[in-house]
Amino acid sequence: MENEIDMNALGESIVKVLKTIFDPEIPVDIYELGLIYDVFVNENREVKILMTLTSPNCPVAETLPMEVKEKVSSINMVKDVELELTFDPPWNKDLMSEEAKLELGML
Template sequence: MSETTIDTNALGEKIVRVLKTIYDPEIPVDIYELGLIYDVFVNEDHEVKVLMTLTTPNCPVAETLPVEVQEKVKSLNEVKDAEVELTFDPPWSQDLMSEEAKLELGLL
């Protein structure tokens, strides 16, 4: 395994830890466990792209949540730049939540 692969994997894990500190204001579960993060891409230049969704297109935090995600990911020393792309394809559903999130919300 090349050093770059290890670096980007370790960075990916750090990014996930940061994402787990961000909560949807209406649901007491972090956005990662809620399934709002669809993908995280890290290139060799340590530029990060986060593909995420919201629980609904007219979510009250539609303006602020992606900005918070971008700023927190960018605040990591190893990250050169970060971009957040919002998508509603596929639309979010409770099926995307982790078992932990479903337990937390009494859905299991």
């Protein structure tokens, strides 16, 4: 049971870190923007993140995934981080949270 609580806490820590990373062109964090498609954590505390960018030509295509990997790797409980970048499905504004849409005046 204790291990399960650790996994929940770890998941929350990962989301908290993801919410500190911003797309430089849009004043909203990448989690609320819907750029994070999935986060998997196994019992060995290895994390796999499936994410996208607002476009394949995004100016931060090189740096943003590295920032995500580095920041999530810095969490004490995380043993390893694998990051997969995908453009399937392509990102669109519908993936944004209500909070992000409100922040950008889209509601």
